[in-house]
Structure formats: structure tokens, C-alpha cells
Amino acid sequence: MKYRTLGKTGMKVSVIGIGTWQFGGEWGKNFTSDEVRQILATGRDLGINLIDTAECYGDHLSESLIGQAIAGERDKWIIATKFGHRFTGHLKRSDDRTAADMREQLEASLKALKTDYIDLYQYHSIRDSEFDNEELRDALEKEKKAGKIRHIGNSISNGIDLVHQASRSGWANVEALQLVYNRLERKAEAVFDICQQQKLGVLARVPLASGFLSGKYRRGATFQAGDVRAARTQEQIDQQLAEVERIAKEEVPPGVDMAQWALGWCLRDPVVTAVIPGCKSPEQVKANAAAAELVETIE
Ligand SMILES: NC(=O)c1ccc[n+]([C@@H]2O[C@H](COP(=O)([O-])OP(=O)(O)OC[C@H]3O[C@@H](n4cnc5c(N)ncnc54)[C@H](OP(=O)(O)O)[C@@H]3O)[C@@H](O)[C@H]2O)c1
Numbered sequence: 001m002k003y004r005t006l007g008k009t010g011m012k013v014s015v016i017g018i019g020t021w022q023f024g025g026e027w028g029k030n031f032t033s034d035e036v037r038q039i040l041a042t043g044r045d046l047g048i049n050l051i052d053t054a055e056c057y058g059d060h061l062s063e064s065l066i067g068q069a070i071a072g073e074r075d076k077w078i079i080a081t082k083f084g085h086r087f088t089g090h091l092k093r094s095d096d097r098t099a100a101d102m103r104e105q106l107e108a109s110l111k112a113l114k115t116d117y118i119d120l121y122q123y124h125s126i127r128d129s130e131f132d133n134e135e136l137r138d139a140l141e142k143e144k145k146a147g148k149i150r151h152i153g154n155s156i157s158n159g160i161d162l163v164h165q166a167s168r169s170g171w172a173n174v175e176a177l178q179l180v181y182n183r184l185e186r187k188a189e190a191v192f193d194i195c196q197q198q199k200l201g202v203l204a205r206v207p208l209a210s211g212f213l214s215g216k217y218r219r220g221a222t223f224q225a226g227d228v229r230a231a232r233t234q235e236q237i238d239q240q241l242a243e244v245e246r247i248a249k250e251e252v253p254p255g256v257d258m259a260q261w262a263l264g265w266c267l268r269d270p271v272v273t274a275v276i277p278g279c280k281s282p283e284q285v286k287a288n289a290a291a292a293e294l295v296e297t298i299e
Helices: 033-045 061-069 099-113 134-145 163-167 187-197 234-250 258-266 282-294
Strands: 003-005 012-014 050-052 078-083 085-089 092-095 118-124 149-155 174-180 201-205 272-275
Touching: 003 272, 012 272, 033 061, 033 282, 061 099, 078 099, 099 118, 099 134, 118 174, 134 149, 149 201, 163 187, 174 187, 187 201, 258 272, 258 282
Parallel strands: 050 078, 078 118, 118 149, 149 174, 174 201, 201 272
Antiparallel strands: 003 012, 085 092
8 A cells, every 4th residue: 555645634644445334224224243243354455545435425324334333443443524505315415514513423433433533624525605604614624622522624516616715725734635636537637726826636436437447347238226326327427437438448558457556546746645445345445445556657
């Protein structure tokens, strides 16, 4: 495994982390606590120390499965979680972003994770007007002083202009950003300069373009009900997969696993501290961890 320092936080994180939206049950599969334990233990044994989760991956369900799996080894992990949504049903959320909402969610996250501190507490895809709320900013700072939060991060929605929130990171005491970044979606590059100037680490989320960049899906692929990807139109799926096929032919060196290449591709620019691919099995964790070997070999 390789490690990089996450922006101003000073935390040394593995360049390959583990994304855990999947554990919330919205990817066509429910996870048992044994399955989650095996997935995380596999990552730990390969040197992975970074887990990304959120309040709304199930009603604190992903956090709760993680809390059970890492009980007794909390100090081996850097846990990033989020606030700003409430899970109200399969793929349904309400927007809960006031200072009082945040305090309530923080307590629920700490309880689910069976811990008394969060390493990186991230705003979760909130609007600019909500981000600019001084009361919320001050409430986060207070929780930091109380020791419940070590560092503040911001997972910015890909559906808005990223510049406003990225450039106001100093105002909000944000030390790291989480951005959608992968070979098919490069919008995040618009704020890489800001990240560099403000010494913000970047966590690249959706680094496999929801699994499409693994190269295992072909045009015409369909997803079962209950899988978040089933909400896409066949036209959207096929357009993306046609582009993936082109990239596989023209950019991925022969003999290199495409998923590993796609993760290594995100890490070309050192402003990207780590990728956080969602993992559904120990085998996927193993394959993704091996991508660390490709870092600095991809241009
Ligand atoms: N707003 C936010 O803050 C936000 C939004 C989205 C995601 N996130 C975070 O970012 C993480 C990553 O994004 P994501 O999970 O949406 O997308 P992703 O990482 O691009 O794709 C994950 C999917 O790719 C497939 N996969 C993973 N490793 C593989 C491998 N080695 N070989 C083949 N297939 C593989 C798995 O699905 P299949 O095997 O079923 O294909 C897995 O569910 C999330 O888990 C979450 O922690 C945050």
C-alpha cells in the first residue's frame, strides 16, 4: 500500500480507501455483519486504513455495520462520515442541514460507529446557501473543540458549480474535499488549483464510474431492481459503456486490469490524496488495493 497526507489534516491515509454506500443496501444486495467484517479485515490486512461512509447509507446502517466490524481496532482506521441527509426509504432522503440537525446526526453516527470521535466529518452534498450558514460552521467548530470531530471535510455535490464551496474552504475550516472524479467525469479538475493553493486533500469518489470503469459491463447491460444503477435509462448506460469500450481499447495498456488502471488514473495528480471505490466483496477490495502499485506509472 502507498500513503499520502490528506490535505491540512496531516492524516496519512492509504491511497486506496473503501467506500461503503453499498453496505446501506442500495446496490442490489443486503450485507450481513460477517460480510462487512470480512471486507474490512481484507482491506486492513492489505494496508488500507480509510473508510468513507455516511449518515444516509441506510438509516446509519452502513455506519453501524462498520462499527461492529471494527470494534476493538478503532485506532487502526481513519473514518470519514457525513451529515446533511436523513434516510427516509430506499434511495429517498430528506435534507437536514441546520446546526441542530448536524448535532443530532453526529450523535447518531458516533453511536452507530461505536466510537467517540469521527476523523473526518463531511458536509454531504449541500447547497451553497446552506454551506454559507455561519451557525452551522460554528457548531461544527464547537464539536471539534469537544473532541467529537478531528477534522472537517466537504463532499460537494457534482450537480452544482464546485468553485463556491471549494474556494470558501478556509472560511469553513474545511481541510479536505470529496469530489466525483473518474476517467469519465473530470469536472473536479476545475477546482484542483484551488485545492493546491489551499492545501486541501481530495478524496475521489465514484472512481470506477459506479463500476462501469471495471470494464466488466457491455452495452445492453441491465441492473436489477434495488440497484441504484437501475434508475438510469438504457441510453445513458449504453453511452457510458461505449466510451468505456473506447478507453479500454485506446488507453488501458495490454494486460492491465481496467478497474486497477481506472483507480491509478485518478491518482496521477498528487492533489488527489486517495480514491474510495465502493466494494461489495473481499475480492474487490483485494483487486482495488493492488491498484496502489500502478500509482505514478500512469500519465
Ligand atoms: N455525495 C457523496 O458524498 C457520495 C456520493 C456517491 C458516493 N460516495 C462515496 O464514494 C464511494 C464510491 O462511489 P460508488 O460506490 O458510488 O461508485 P464506484 O466506487 O465508482 O463503484 C463501486 C462499484 O464498482 C464495482 N466494483 C468495485 N470494485 C470493483 C473491482 N475491483 N472490479 C469490478 N467491479 C468493482 C462494484 O459494483 P458491482 O460489482 O455491482 O458492479 C461497486 O459497487 C461510495 O461507496 C461512497 O462511500 C459519496
